[in-house]
Amino acid sequence: MDVGKLQRQWVDLTSALFREGFLDGQFTQLQQLQDENNPDFVVEVVTLFFDDSERLLNDLCNALNHQLVDFKKVDAFVHQLKGSSASIGAHRLTNVCIPFRGCCEQRNLEGCLRCFQQVKQEYSLLKNKLQGLFGLERQIVAGGGSLPMM
């Protein structure tokens, strides 16, 4: 296994994630909170984030499918998703939550449904990319390498 090659791939993927706005400086904060005593911190928090987000997306789906949509409830779910996305540096996902909240405020169901599609899409993209990144990390560590400092 060419650990050097994997490390270069990791650097490229991470740079792309930042360049394309999937991640922002807050993700760097997460990485900096990881150390020898907490070597899996980033993966742990992001995994919590995945579980929490999927629960919220489910809740949103249910809430938006009600005969009488409770916009306050929908807004509360979006607020939660926005908060947790921001705390892990999920930049694009955080940003699509903003117009979503606007549509809730305006009680605009069509707008909410559109935003919900966007949120699901951004979440899906982000999850794929982060899982790819973590997969690379596992391979690097298994090959005896360490993660480059960005």
Added chain:
Amino acid sequence: MTEDLGCDGEGDAGKERVIVESEKQKKEGKLSKIVGSWEDLGGKLHVLAVDDSIVERTFLERMLRKSEYNVTTAENGIRALEYLGLIEGAEEGNNSRNDLKVNLIITDYCMPGMTGYELMKKIKEKTHLQEIPVVIMSSENIPNRIEKCLEDGAKEFMLKPIQPSDVKRLKWHVKSMLCLGR
């Protein structure tokens, strides 16, 4: 958009009250629940962190621990009040859980059931807990909300996501409560 009230926040009346209490308690041979000196703390502050989001709570806890704080987390206001012994009939002065002494409370504003503001008000009602500095966080920058929190007792209002510099600043709020005999 945060206001650091520092040592001047409470004015002289607040400082005097703390001095009088600890003098009295020294005479009675009791250890003040609100620690009387910086050395008594042994250098590590105990922070109670309240947030209903598990992701944000995990992030905050790690940030606090990395900055050398001891941390207890609570997922909502009720749990926080239980931890502080304010629920289940615990009375002022009866609570001898000195090992659980809290030096600072940091709480999210938006929580289901009880907001961080409401939690703060409940804490401030209790004489034996009044002196614990309370910091409120929110992802929403709403000036009226911020003003109200600060006016009604919050030491600082922090915008999320919390930064390491915000966390480092927390110890100064505790130190400002311990400004004795300056």
